[in-house]
Amino acid sequence: MSREISTCPLRLRHYPGHLEPEYAYTLGIAGERFFREIKENARIMGAKCKKCGKIYVPPKLYCEECFEKLEEWVDVGTKGTVYTFTISFLDEHGEKLEKPEIYALIKFKGTYGGIVHRLGEVKPENVRIGMKVQAVFKPLTERKGTINDIAYFKPIME
Amino acid sequence: MSEKIKEYPGHRIKTADLRAGLVPLIRYKPEAKFAFSAGAAMSRFLEELKNGRILASVCKKCGRIMVPPRTFCEICFKPVDDYTYVKDTGKINTYSVSFIAADASRVKEPTIVAVIELDGASPGMGILHKIGEIDWKEVKFGMRVKAVWKPPEQREGAITDIKYFKPLKEGEE
Amino acid sequence: MEMFGKRRVAVIGAGMTLFRRNLKETGKELCWEAAKMALDQAGLELKDIEAVVMGTAPDAFDGVHMKGEYLADGAGARKKPYMRVFVGGGTGVFTPIAGWWHVASGMFDTCLVVAEEKMSSCFPHPAYAFHTIFDPIMARPLGVTLIWIFALEMHRYMHVHGIKKEQIARVAVKNKQNALDHPCAQLPQKITVEDVLNSEVLCWPVQRLDISPTSDGAAVAVLAAEHVAKQLTDNPVWIDGVGWCIDSTYWTNRDLYYPKYVECAARMAYKMAGIKNPPKEIDVAEVYDPFDYKELHHMEGLMLCRKGEAPRLTEEGVTQRDGDLPINPSGGLLGVGNPIAAAGMMKVCEIFWQLRGEAGKRQVKKDARTGLAQAWGDLMQYGSVIIMRS
Numbered sequence: 208m209s210r211e212i213s214t215c216p217l218r219l220r221h222y223p224g225h226l227e228p229e230y231a232y233t234l235g236i237a238g239e240r241f242f243r244e245i246k247e248n249a250r251i252m253g254a255k256c257k258k259c260g261k262i263y264v265p266p267k268l269y270c271e272e273c274f275e276k277l278e279e280w281v282d283v284g285t286k287g288t289v290y291t292f293t294i295s296f297l298d299e300h301g302e303k304l305e306k307p308e309i310y311a312l313i314k315f316k317g318t319y320g321g322i323v324h325r326l327g328e329v330k331p332e333n334v335r336i337g338m339k340v341q342a343v344f345k346p347l348t349e350r351k352g353t354i355n356d357i358a359y360f361k362p363i364m365e
Numbered sequence: 366m367s368e369k370i371k372e373y374p375g376h377r378i379k380t381a382d383l384r385a386g387l388v389p390l391i392r393y394k395p396e397a398k399f400a401f402s403a404g405a406a407m408s409r410f411l412e413e414l415k416n417g418r419i420l421a422s423v424c425k426k427c428g429r430i431m432v433p434p435r436t437f438c439e440i441c442f443k444p445v446d447d448y449t450y451v452k453d454t455g456k457i458n459t460y461s462v463s464f465i466a467a468d469a470s471r472v473k474e475p476t477i478v479a480v481i482e483l484d485g486a487s488p489g490m491g492i493l494h495k496i497g498e499i500d501w502k503e504v505k506f507g508m509r510v511k512a513v514w515k516p517p518e519q520r521e522g523a524i525t526d527i528k529y530f531k532p533l534k535e536g537e538e
Numbered sequence: 539m540e541m542f543g544k545r546r547v548a549v550i551g552a553g554m555t556l557f558r559r560n561l562k563e564t565g566k567e568l569c570w571e572a573a574k575m576a577l578d579q580a581g582l583e584l585k586d587i588e589a590v591v592m593g594t595a596p597d598a599f600d601g602v603h604m605k606g607e608y609l610a611d612g613a614g615a616r617k618k619p620y621m622r623v624f625v626g627g628g629t630g631v632f633t634p635i636a637g638w639w640h641v642a643s644g645m646f647d648t649c650l651v652v653a654e655e656k657m658s659s660c661f662p663h664p665a666y667a668f669h670t671i672f673d674p675i676m677a678r679p680l681g682v683t684l685i686w687i688f689a690l691e692m693h694r695y696m697h698v699h700g701i702k703k704e705q706i707a708r709v710a711v712k713n714k715q716n717a718l719d720h721p722c723a724q725l726p727q728k729i730t731v732e733d734v735l736n737s738e739v740l741c742w743p744v745q746r747l748d749i750s751p752t753s754d755g756a757a758v759a760v761l762a763a764e765h766v767a768k769q770l771t772d773n774p775v776w777i778d779g780v781g782w783c784i785d786s787t788y789w790t791n792r793d794l795y796y797p798k799y800v801e802c803a804a805r806m807a808y809k810m811a812g813i814k815n816p817p818k819e820i821d822v823a824e825v826y827d828p829f830d831y832k833e834l835h836h837m838e839g840l841m842l843c844r845k846g847e848a849p850r851l852t853e854e855g856v857t858q859r860d861g862d863l864p865i866n867p868s869g870g871l872l873g874v875g876n877p878i879a880a881a882g883m884m885k886v887c888e889i890f891w892q893l894r895g896e897a898g899k900r901q902v903k904k905d906a907r908t909g910l911a912q913a914w915g916d917l918m919q920y921g922s923v924i925i926m927r928s
């Protein structure tokens with residue numbers, strides 16, 4: 208059996224390629240309302256399941272457990288608690304950041320779920336799990352209806 | 366839809382609203398780039414294109430001469446036994462004439478594309494390529510064609526080192 | 539085929555969303571809408587579902603990599619056994635096949651099978667997502683598009699049998715007409731053969747009206763083991779045969795005029811269902827029709843007629859709703875729309891409704907007891923077939 212071995216492995220070729228598509232995602236039925244409230248009213252909303260009582264943050268169209276449609280929306284306030292956090296020294300491309308960034312999962316009292324966001328106005332060494340934080344919104348004119356309409360969450364006194 | 370179901374969900378977005386920017390959207394462009402390893406057979410195939418030759422694999426068990434070349438025979442499921450060259454001539458197995466670009470927009474000059482069964486390969490063994498030097502209305506099934514190569518100094522070891530295949534005249538090789 | 543201890547599996551509910559070019563709902567929301575409807579139809583709640591199978595086509599459409607995981611909560615899969623299946627365009631019919639083995643094996647008594655596609659996320663056109671499916675060395679540098687390869691197959695099919703475009707166009711006319719009676723349809727239209735022949739040429743011989751649209755949508759079915767199905771409904775629809783098959787990825791190396799892999803999948807399903815004479819025993823079929831020629835190609839691959847004979851049957855009206863062998867009474871992908879995986883699943887839903895006599899204006903004239911749904915995909919190489927009986 209003369210399996211082909213004459214090709215020098217050093218000459219093995221790579222062929223370049225890239226992804227051409229771009230994306231434009233709809234926010235969905237629940238998402239559109241959630242981001243409209245953030246943009247227009249600087250409010251963080253949850254959606255409540257009339258069957259099991261769970262309040263989803265961010266809101267969904269349906270309860271993933273009961274499969275009921277969620278029709279009752281509640282204002283959950285802008286204050287939450289740091290459930291867990293990480294300090295990132297690298298950016299999304301793996302490049303070293305000039306200044307480390309703190310990302311936290313923030314939970315809101317009496318609700319299910321939470322929001323992942325940046326923490327600001329705090330040094331990494333001072334962040335604690337369980338710390339109380341509050342959303343800092345960008346000025347109304349700069350808000351575009353995305354999660355970045357919240358600039359960051361900052362620590363607050365209890 | 367069952368006749369038992371009276372309402373069906375879904376909110377249609379009008380194209381006009383999309384174009385007018387009335388629909389909130391989150392935009393994203395993937396940045397990933399790739400380097401596909403060509404592997405042993407296709408690396409050599411690409412190298413040989415630079416030499417103006419088309420490489421094929423030989424399986425002695427089923428007797429097939431396969432193009433594009435591969436390191437194993439997918440029928441016998443064993444390594445191929447040898448490599449050989451097939452000719453840069455062949456015949457049109459099927460063809461199409463494309464009036465649209467990659468993004469589905471219209472183009473002025475249509476592209477003729479074809480599956481070309483290469484001389485020297487097993488029957489039915491073809492490659493995808495373009496057809497040139499002919500009006501698209503004149504193309505025929507079974508038409509004899511020959512590769513038109515880029516000049517050697519412009520070849521880069523890509524399938525596009527063959528610019529296209531052109532029709533052969535009666536008796537021409 | 540021996541039953542190997544397999545259990546009989548029934549479809550007991552189905553649901554779907556509108557099919558549209560752009561829907562506002564997220565993929566998750568589409569899944570939930572269709573799944574909720576299917577559960578309501580079956581008289582079940584999510585807690586009654588033991589396992590979930592998701593079918594959805596390339597991640598590059600929705601633009602969410604790992605979209606099986608992304609869609610899970612909308613599909614009702616939270617804290618349940620869950621898997622995603624993917625076989626290109628064949629996914630929509632392969633999804634209930636995977637659901638079938640979940641239940642037939644005895645592992646689960648109920649299974650929700652969900653199919654979803656949101657092609658509108660891909661911008662500016664879903665065609666871009668299709669580029670990434672091709673061989674990066676042999677095909678992509680030539681600027682290949684999806685329509686090229688189907689045009690090459692269609693042309694070869696026409697050449698081998700001497701089929702004319704006029705004959706093929708009748709399929710588009712029939713299916714878009716059938717879709718007028720489908721409340722979810724995206725492109726229901728009353729058109730003529732002339733309209734098809736005069737429509738914009740995309741890649742000869744493919745013209746604008748030969749093609750199904752790109753779509754957003756979801757479709758869902760609820761499967762149950764025999765003992766559960768009989769408790770819940772007086773008219774379950776049984777899955778009596780399943781088959782699937784793939785051919786070589788070297789598509790330039792094979793005969794394009796005939797889908798041998800569809801024949802292999804069909805033979806597997808017919809054998810299991812005990813079907814010896816498909817044209818006589820199949821009362822209604824939903825065959826995969828992303829292009830009009832594919833309906834003919836697939837009728838032949840499914841052995842519903844002889845090779846090259848499908849155009850004549852279509853001309854004679856045999857495949858109309860009131861014909862002897864109604865094909866695509868739903869309106870098919872050409873009329874209802876083509877959210878890839880959801881489109882195949884829509885066909886399974888249609889056969890379910892046809893066999894229950896619930897298809898309303900779309901109900902075929904003959905007394906339909908045995909139906910078939912089929913999908914096709916990957917690089918023109920995959921067939922999935924399901925046989926259902928009332």
Ligand SMILES: [Zn+2]
Nearest residue numbers: 256259270273
């Ligand atoms: Zn609930």
Ligand SMILES: [Zn+2]
Nearest residue numbers: 424427438441
């Ligand atoms: Zn072999």
